[in-house]
Amino acid sequence: MYTLGxxxxxxxxxxxxxxxxxxxxxxxxxSPKTEMPITALRTGWAEQDPAxxxxxxxxxxxxxxxxxxIQRDRIIAIGISYQMHGLVIIDKNKQVLRPSxxxxxxxxxxxxxxxxxxxxxxRCLGSLLxxxxxxxxxxxRWVKENEPHVYKKIDKYMLPGDYxxxxxxxxxxxxxxxxxxxxxxxxxxxxxxxxxxxEYGIDTALVPPLTPTFGEQxxxxxxxxxxxxxxxxxxxxxxxxxxxxxxxxxxxxxxGEIAATAGTSGVVYGVSDTLKxxxxxxxNSFAHVNHSAKANRIGVLLCINGTGISNSWIRRITGQxxxxxxxxxxxxxxxxxxxxxxxxxxxxxxxxxxxxxCDLGAHIxxxxxxxxxxxHLVRAVQEGIACAFNYGMDIMHGMDIKPEVVRAxxxxxxxxxxxxxxxxxxxxxxxxxYSTDGAQGAARGAAxxxxxxxxxxxxxxxxxxxxxxxxxxxxxxEYKELYQRWSSALQRxxxxxx
Numbered sequence: 407m408y409t410l411g412x413x414x415x416x417x418x419x420x421x422x423x424x425x426x427x428x429x430x431x432x433x434x435x436x437s438p439k440t441e442m443p444i445t446a447l448r449t450g451w452a453e454q455d456p457a458x459x460x461x462x463x464x465x466x467x468x469x470x471x472x473x474x475x476i477q478r479d480r481i482i483a484i485g486i487s488y489q490m491h492g493l494v495i496i497d498k499n500k501q502v503l504r505p506s507x508x509x510x511x512x513x514x515x516x517x518x519x520x521x522x523x524x525x526x527x528x529r530c531l532g533s534l535l536x537x538x539x540x541x542x543x544x545x546x547r548w549v550k551e552n553e554p555h556v557y558k559k560i561d562k563y564m565l566p567g568d569y570x571x572x573x574x575x576x577x578x579x580x581x582x583x584x585x586x587x588x589x590x591x592x593x594x595x596x597x598x599x600x601x602x603x604x605e606y607g608i609d610t611a612l613v614p615p616l617t618p619t620f621g622e623q624x625x626x627x628x629x630x631x632x633x634x635x636x637x638x639x640x641x642x643x644x645x646x647x648x649x650x651x652x653x654x655x656x657x658x659x660x661x662g663e664i665a666a667t668a669g670t671s672g673v674v675y676g677v678s679d680t681l682k683x684x685x686x687x688x689x690n691s692f693a694h695v696n697h698s699a700k701a702n703r704i705g706v707l708l709c710i711n712g713t714g715i716s717n718s719w720i721r722r723i724t725g726q727x728x729x730x731x732x733x734x735x736x737x738x739x740x741x742x743x744x745x746x747x748x749x750x751x752x753x754x755x756x757x758x759x760x761x762x763x764c765d766l767g768a769h770i771x772x773x774x775x776x777x778x779x780x781x782h783l784v785r786a787v788q789e790g791i792a793c794a795f796n797y798g799m800d801i802m803h804g805m806d807i808k809p810e811v812v813r814a815x816x817x818x819x820x821x822x823x824x825x826x827x828x829x830x831x832x833x834x835x836x837x838x839x840y841s842t843d844g845a846q847g848a849a850r851g852a853a854x855x856x857x858x859x860x861x862x863x864x865x866x867x868x869x870x871x872x873x874x875x876x877x878x879x880x881x882x883x884e885y886k887e888l889y890q891r892w893s894s895a896l897q898r899x900x901x902x903x904x
Contacts (some may be wrong), residue, residue: 407858408432408481410470410636411849413648414459414488414566416452416508417441417670421466423474423481424849426858429868431846432476435469437462441718445505450512450756450765453505456494456569463570467634478636483643484574484626485852487844488567490587490647493545496569498561500578504553506566507545510671510711512757512765514544517551519763521605527685533592534599535683535691535704540757542588547606562614567645574642575624579617586693587647593681596699619695620644620855643855648844649673650695650705655847656813656840657866659696659703664809666837668819671755672713672791674799676807678704688760688801695851706807708798711755712768713791714818719754720787724780735822738785743828744888745782747772749895750790760798764903771895785824792828793892799833811836815843816872830877831885837875 407427413420420436442462445453471478491509496502507513518539522530530537538544542565550557562578565588572578585591585598590613592599603610617623623642631638646654653665653675661679666672679702683691694703721727721734753761754768770783799809812829816839819825830837850865859865877885 413844422845485644485848644851745786
């Protein structure tokens with residue numbers, strides 16, 4: 407038996423076919439082979455056409471099926487992971503009304519700030535665990551204020567994963583975890599946060615019906631089955647935002663366990679059994695995939711927008727598009743720790759929540775034309791990203807989340823020895839790297855959703871630990887000095903911004 411997992415990112419769509427007997431990937435594919443475009447009509451905006459996600463999902467599915475040669479009736483369930491916090495709006499005919507306002511779009515920052523002040527910190531943090539901030543509800547309010555002709559046509563609003571499920575099943579629905587990531591779930595009353603909808607003047611009828619995170623959420627309809635080459639009636643049995651799902655893929659489900667990613671954005675995600683929040687909403691708290699009214703499982707999420715995109719940018723800007731990232735890492739390794747004084751603040755991908763929604767922009771400091779080379783810049787970018795991770799982890803320490811071991815998939819920036827060594831040493835953590843990714847997590851989630859596995863141990867067979875990076879006491883002082891220089895530079899720039 408097999409499950410099919412999809413990961414709907416902002417760069418690509420990945421599909422994985424998971425063999426449930428071995429716990430191993432039978433086939434995988436992603437589309438497009440280059441990154442999907444993000445449209446930015448104004449500074450701080452970021453939009454994508456949801457139809458583009460579906461077209462690339464079809465291409466990835468076709469490749470997986472053609473390489474695996476399995477019978478379609480052996481796929482027993484489908485799972486979905488998706489880029490968080492995006493807004494997709496549809497009319498009564500289930501047609502998309504405008505491009506999706508995606509996770510890294512910062513147009514709704516001021517809307518969230520005003521509502522936080524109007525409702526008060528105690529109400530927002532105590533019930534929502536967050537400021538409404540720049541999340542999905544605030545983006546919907548932006549549409550109401552700025553595109554009333556579009557807003558009046560809305561039948562339902564959704565997250566990106568809800569849209570993909572709609573295309574698969576024909577039914578609009580969302581999850582408790584999804585509502586919490588949009589900051590529309592009231593943890594005190596265990597219900598939709600009607601007080602926030604009232605503040606925004608938004609009718610709760612626009613919220614899709616709730617469906618469980620794990621469990622049958624609908625079945626593949628005839629049209630989708632024909633488009634994908636799958637069996638009509640296959641259950642969609644799991645959906646989750648990419649970061650809770652990444653934690654699931656790493657078997658991070660219980661209090662004290664920590665997961666991380668370093669793709670387009672970077673994330674550290676810790677699980678707690680108490681309703682934790684940061685008073686400045688610099689890190690955010692959401693319902694984890696296994697959260698329930700009976701057993702709190704809260705994912706405390708640190709996000710750094712400018713992570714993998716910073717690495718991609720430096721490759722492009724230095725004219726190295728033709729080489730792979732492994733070769734880029736080799737180039738960076740040719741210069742020593744500290745990049746001969748070059749400091750990079752990698753905050754050029756919109757407003758950063760951990761900087762209290764400041765849109766700082768990226769900064770490259772201390773460059774000397776007669777001293778520094780491409781290698782110094784490339785290394786400084788990766789060191790800067792690792793320092794940004796640690797800056798956010800210091801905030802998490804204040805919420806009594808103190809990582810000692812961080813689990814991550816052996817992919818993206820976690821393939822880079824420079825990045826992993828720098829992070830392990832400045833944060834003082836052991837990093838464990840595993841053979842998994844978001845699409846695999848979605849496939850395992852689907853198997854759990856149809857109750858194929860009887861235990862957690864059985865569900866995560868095949869999850870192989872590939873590498874361990876442990877900090878060395880003899881080198882800690884060098885890395886701490888690097889971080890001190892970086893954080894001092896950040897504070898100077900923040901102060902100059904007022």
